[in-house]
Amino acid sequence: MSPLPSSTASVQIQQFYDKGLAHASYAIRSGRHMAIIDPARDPQPYYDFADEHEATIEAVIETHPHADFVSSHLEIAQETGATIYCSRLVKAGYPHQPFDDGNRIELGSVELHALNTPGHSPDSICVLLIDELAQVRAVFTGDTLFVGDVGRPDLREGENVGGHSREALAAQLYHSTRQKLMTLPATTRVYPAHGPGSLCGKTTSPDLDSTIGKELKTNYALQPMREDEFIRVLLEDQPFMPKYFGYDVMLNKQGALPFEDSVRRVPRLQTDALLEPGVVVLDTRPAEQFRQGHLPGAINLMDGGKFETWLGSIVGPEEPFYLLADSQIALDTVIRKAAKIGYEGNIKGALLTPSHLPATSPTVEVEQVRQNPQQFTIVDIRNRAEAKQPIFDNALLIPLPELRERAHEVPRDKPVLVHCAGGYRSAAGASILEAALPGVPVYDLGDAITSFQTQAVH
Structure with missing residues (x-):
């Protein structure tokens, strides 16, 4: 975690990056005034940053209801008294201020301006940082524009998330990029909500920030092309959609329960507790240990860099499961990872490796x-x-x-x-x-x- 290129005496931009979900969130600080954009489920890093700089969190901005992680916007607002800002198109179920074209937030000596940029979702916004000289310094692009890519437009087709066709959203994204973002000064810093490996895009660069000028030169989606060609190129080869994406959109529209409270509510079971038949067991130990002995029918979902993504791809958002690990630290880690996608309430019990592991798996030659x-x-x-x-x-x-x-x-x-x-x-x-x-x-x-x-x- 280090200050980003737009940091000066008048404003500091701090990026917080979660590699597991390839998610970037931001703190913007002007003097003792602070705003947070697209916060992760655990709000503690933002509180620590505010304390370190003796700053007050005054605003929490959601660029859209996220599909791939649960945001702590509501928890931060309840804890700090900050105002939540999002587009009126979100139809949010939590207290908020509409933040759309023409709306602005004063933050110390700078201003944050809203840009409606539908395409990844119908309710997406970007946030412009305007300095004390009225110059555009940075744009926080959410899932609209990534480094080397743009957000996928096919995550809102389900009836529960609005029933928006991917072709219609792709067409909106064509106009959002060309009319709103590509017209910004070339020097404008670009700070997206995701980096490489995110399932919200397909070819995201390893760089975690950029400029409008660089993206105009190198981003395939910003090159000169007709609208129909853009739609075709954008829709081909999009990655799969995990089972949990629609669930998280709806959860973020309402606002999630506080993170630590939710984690503490997960039932902790004795090692040799009797598990309910028919409930899936996720054994998070290394594969070699699993092969040597495991519970019959268990799924070996090893803790690793993309645990959250695969958990939410294999297990449905309404499905209960047990979590098993070989140490208390490892168990706490996977519980917290499950909570990042809003699955902590699905955990029927968390337990350490039982002593009796009757099933084994063969080793391949x-x-x-x-x-x-x-x-x-x-x-x-x-x-x-x-x-x-x-x-x-x-x-x-x-x-x-x-x-x-x-x-x-x-x-x-x-x-x-x-x-x-x-x-x-x-x-x-x-x-x-x-x-x-x-x-x-x-x-x-x-x-x-x-x-x-x-x-x-x-």
């Missing part, structure tokens, strides 16, 4: 796979865009987010081999199929897959 891949039913659980580069001939493609629902499609006449791109997802995939295909040997190729990717295996 990599050389056998290399020599005789035809002896296996190979299930590729990568996303469709990844799978355009096949690794094995005749592999059955079922992306991990669909695997629990489509496990019945996997033939049972041969041992099953599961692979992804790097080894993390295949541990979850193999455990899902192991539970769904009793009596069929299911192997996880794990990180050995990387040695197969230099050439396709026939």
